[in-house]
Amino acid sequence: MIDDEELEQRVYRLLNEAAHVYRAVPPAAALLRTTLDRLADPLRLAVAGPPQSGKSTLVNALIGEELAPVELPGERLTTVAYRDATQPAARWHDAEIPMVRTGHGLRLTPDARHDRRPDDPGRATIAWPSRVLRRTELSDTHLPPAQALRDADAVLYVTPQLGAGDIQNLQTTIDVRGQLAAPIHVLVVVSRADTVGGGRLDALLTAKQQARRRRREPRVGALCQDVLAVAPLIAATARTLTDDEFSTLATLAALPKSESEPYLLSTDRFTAAGALAPVDAQRRVHLLQRLGLGGVRLALTLTRTGCDTGAALAERLQEHSGLKDLQASIAELFTSRRAVLRARSALTTLDHLLRTHQVPPAAKLLADLELLVADTHELRELRLLSALRGGRVALPxxxxxxxxxxxxxxxxxxxxxxxxxxxxxxxxxxxxxxxxxxxxxxxxxxxxxxxxxxxxxxxxxxxxxxxxxxxxxxxxxxxxx
Missing domain, CATH: 1.10.1240 (Methyltransferase, Methionine Synthase (B12-binding Domains); Chain A, domain 1)
Structure with a gap:
């Protein structure tokens, strides 16, 4: 049974042996060099999923800053990576590029020195001082999850509703055989949790119950570690709630419920010019953009029932949004296991290379890889935890x-x-x-x-x-x- 330090050493030696074997095969040699370099990086966590699923908003919630989405005029960025740094900076084409912060994320401003190359993968990197990013690099990606995992150790798969198409997407993340095939590197996040049942006050609780039921489905449990319900918009706003926003909410909460509740039945009523006189329409529209109608209802209820400061309201909104549950799952299943997940990612890359680019020494390297995987008890732990969470194994x-x-x-x-x-x-x-x-x-x-x-x-x-x-x-x- 080996510890994290020995695991990293053995993976490093195995990759070096493979790099020597494939030194005359340029694409394989380049892939192995990149894989070796990444062993020392923080855990790489990709946030993937279908368009308009709330990926960028969830990234903001996790970092606690309004950074996403990142725009680059005239270009479509497929992936934006966020890393810790002492000073904010943006890189594209491996060169620093100017950026400005807008009301809706970051905007990169290239000039003639940053012309797009034909082989450009559409990837930008944002360096930002953040405690969250010290141990985990986040990537907001438009790539399918299987492609996203080529540059990541784990993935948050974000989807409004977990349907058949999502199941197919998740199946593509299991592209290896044997003990490396267990889905210990995938968490599913069902977004739009605040819209369940038309955005009722109990919408988030209902969404969490539904997520737990989906996790217990055999076909779902076989593809991920867990299924969590999160309202990214409420979570992101809770992390960045301003004093002015709390003041507006407190003013609305002070109104008699009989007077305010008719205006909380739809967005049109809430933003109508003559509605809720103490707060002008512009500020109500702003609240709606920041929280959604379900989030506004929740925030008003929490403010009326004890959240008398912005900090207290932000804390409760984070809890109700599902963000704290997600942060705990990321910490328990990913961050605390970053050594074994980094190793798994590297070994998965090597396993695929050895099976698709066969050379005479590949058989021995593959046997050594399988022996290393068999010796890594933490992989067995994570596989069993996944099976227990998904109901595939039920202990008394x-x-x-x-x-x-x-x-x-x-x-x-x-x-x-x-x-x-x-x-x-x-x-x-x-x-x-x-x-x-x-x-x-x-x-x-x-x-x-x-x-x-x-x-x-x-x-x-x-x-x-x-x-x-x-x-x-x-x-x-x-x-x-």
């Missing part, structure tokens, strides 16, 4: 929460896996680790489980062994040099 109800926690479903540190409090002693942690190992050893070696459940229990038991190994490593004295 009294053991399922314990399994998900031990597998790292709520955090990957030893303490989080064992459910320990931050002030737990080393002795308490050892005791909890021993109890977990004993518990899952009895389950894995007993006869109460089905074959599929037994295999799952064996994976959890291997996780318990990994926890014990980490505790031994932490307890070992530091070398004297």
């Amino acid at each position: 109800p009294e053991h399922a929460p314990d399994a998900r926690r031990l597998l790292g479903g709520t955090g990957t540190s030893v303490g989080e896996r064992l459910g320990m409090s931050p002030d737990a002693t080393a002795e308490d942690t050892w005791t909890a680790a021993g109890a977990a190992a004993s518990r899952w050893r009895d389950l894995a070696h007993g006869r109460a489980l089905s074959p599929a459940q037994t295999r799952a229990a064996e994976t959890v038991l291997a996780t318990c062994d990994m926890i014990a190994n980490r505790l031994e490593h932490l307890a070992a004295p530091a070398p004297l040099y």
Whole structure:
């Protein structure tokens, strides 16, 4: 069983061996050089999906800035990557390009020095100071998810409704065989959650319930780690809510409900010239653009029921929008697993190369790759977590929460896996680790489980062994040099 550091070292060595083997094949050699360079990058997370699904708005919500969409006059940008930096900057054709911030995102302003090349992939890079981007590079892409994953380690697939066409798109992301084929790198985000049932106050709750049901469908669970309902517009506005906007909402919330509610039945009524006299039509139109009608209804209800500051309202709007659930899932399933996801991405690229450009040494390299994948326990953990979330494997109800926690479903540190409090002693942690190992050893070696459940229990038991190994490593004295 190998740790993250050893995994990265072994992937690096394997890619170097492949680069030597393919040194006389220019396209393969270039691909391997790029793959090697990316091993040291932050996690690359692509935001993909059909047009008008809310991808750019979701990117704004995740970053907490109104940066998207990015416009380049006369050009169609297929992908815009957002990276952390000390100063804002934009790059196109590997050269810095001027940009200005508008009321609807960023606008790049090329001049004669930035003429489009015939082979240009339509990709721009935005450098922006952001705590969110320090460990995760976000890409807002118009490419199909399978193509987006060629330059990414994981993908958020954003869609207004999860339909048959989306299922087909997700199926194309599984382009490898064996243990690398599990969909540990995909999260589905069902946007427009605030419009369910005509945008009722309970629309977001209903959308979240529907998402949980879709996740349990076998054909959906086999293609992604999770399905989450999010209202990107409400989430993005919550992250960037201004004092003036809160003041406008507070003024509307102060009106008697009997006076204001008739105007909240449609956008035409809400923006009518003679409606809601304390707030002029221009400000109401602005609120509608920022929140949508369902978001305005929600914000007014929250303001009336205790959110007496802009900060308090923004916090509650983030919760209701589904953004906090999405952020938690990204942290638990992607960011905390960035080493294994980066490795998986590199190994997937290598696997495809070895199978499509066969040379005599490729068979040995492929065998080494499969051995490395078999040794990587975190891949097995993520596959099992995906199966448990999707309902493809069902452990007894009294053991399922314990399994998900031990597998790292709520955090990957030893303490989080064992459910320990931050002030737990080393002795308490050892005791909890021993109890977990004993518990899952009895389950894995007993006869109460089905074959599929037994295999799952064996994976959890291997996780318990990994926890014990980490505790031994932490307890070992530091070398004297």
